[in-house]
Amino acid sequence: MSGRKSSRNTLSRKSRSENGTTSTTNAYPPKSISPTPLSSGERTVKKLRLSKALTIPEGTTVLDACRRMAARRVDAVLLTDANALLSGIVTDKDIATRLLAEELRPDQTLISKIMTRNPSFVSSDSLAIDALQKMVQGKFRHLPVVEHGEVIALLDITKCLYDAISRMEKAAEQGSAIAAAVEGVERQWGNNFSAPSAFIETLRDRMFKPSLSSIISENSRVATVEVSDPVYVAAKKMQEFHVNSIIIMAGNNMQGILT
Numbered sequence: 001m002s003g004r005k006s007s008r009n010t011l012s013r014k015s016r017s018e019n020g021t022t023s024t025t026n027a028y029p030p031k032s033i034s035p036t037p038l039s040s041g042e043r044t045v046k047k048l049r050l051s052k053a054l055t056i057p058e059g060t061t062v063l064d065a066c067r068r069m070a071a072r073r074v075d076a077v078l079l080t081d082a083n084a085l086l087s088g089i090v091t092d093k094d095i096a097t098r099l100l101a102e103e104l105r106p107d108q109t110l111i112s113k114i115m116t117r118n119p120s121f122v123s124s125d126s127l128a129i130d131a132l133q134k135m136v137q138g139k140f141r142h143l144p145v146v147e148h149g150e151v152i153a154l155l156d157i158t159k160c161l162y163d164a165i166s167r168m169e170k171a172a173e174q175g176s177a178i179a180a181a182v183e184g185v186e187r188q189w190g191n192n193f194s195a196p197s198a199f200i201e202t203l204r205d206r207m208f209k210p211s212l213s214s215i216i217s218e219n220s221r222v223a224t225v226e227v228s229d230p231v232y233v234a235a236k237k238m239q240e241f242h243v244n245s246i247i248i249m250a251g252n253n254m255q256g257i258l259t
Helices: 062-072 091-102 127-139 157-208 231-241
Strands: 011-016 024-025 055-057 077-078 086-091 143-148 151-157 223-225 246-250 255-259
Touching: 055 062, 062 077, 062 091, 077 151, 086 091, 086 143, 091 231, 127 143, 127 157, 151 157, 223 231, 231 246
Parallel strands: 055 077, 223 246
Antiparallel strands: 011 024, 077 086, 143 151, 246 255
């Protein structure tokens, strides 16, 4: 899901679009950008492998937009208004829940009808972990990336996750040394270690052995459809459950997943 709030960009510049024609690249005012001060060794957004944003006019039909997205193998597109300014963003989830679930015709529906207006954005100098936090808190997967007041790319949450996972792996390596030190203390303290041992064991489990139950809510529901159900039924279920994927079942057997 895309971002839901930000100021409208006021700058634009000419560039070459993906089909070879001259188009306008959108921009946000530089005064709106206040990157987080960098800490030593921390990765910024511009150091991630960013994808060039696919930008199309908001008067494009959903069918044409989908064709362009498929050709570029992307799951989100930025939209521009008549003044060539960024007006919104559309993702694959928007197409599923706002078009298919509503049984609208993609060849007759303008992309502007299902877009999210005025998406949030992130500075290229922002920390990757800050961008990830922004997407998690806003519950969306894509952020336009701005550099010197211009949109230069579209950041996918997976890029930030890869960076965060890499940092976690490094922390785990350091954690192995901590665990070894704890075991050494246990051996030295012997039988007199019962109370501190219970505390440290709990701490160690929380740090190095998180279970799926700790990240899945107790009352969570799983969206499922039968393999014989039409696609729009799956889209309606995804809309109802507010999810990006759905499990495909054949009776009591899982057949696959639709995202």
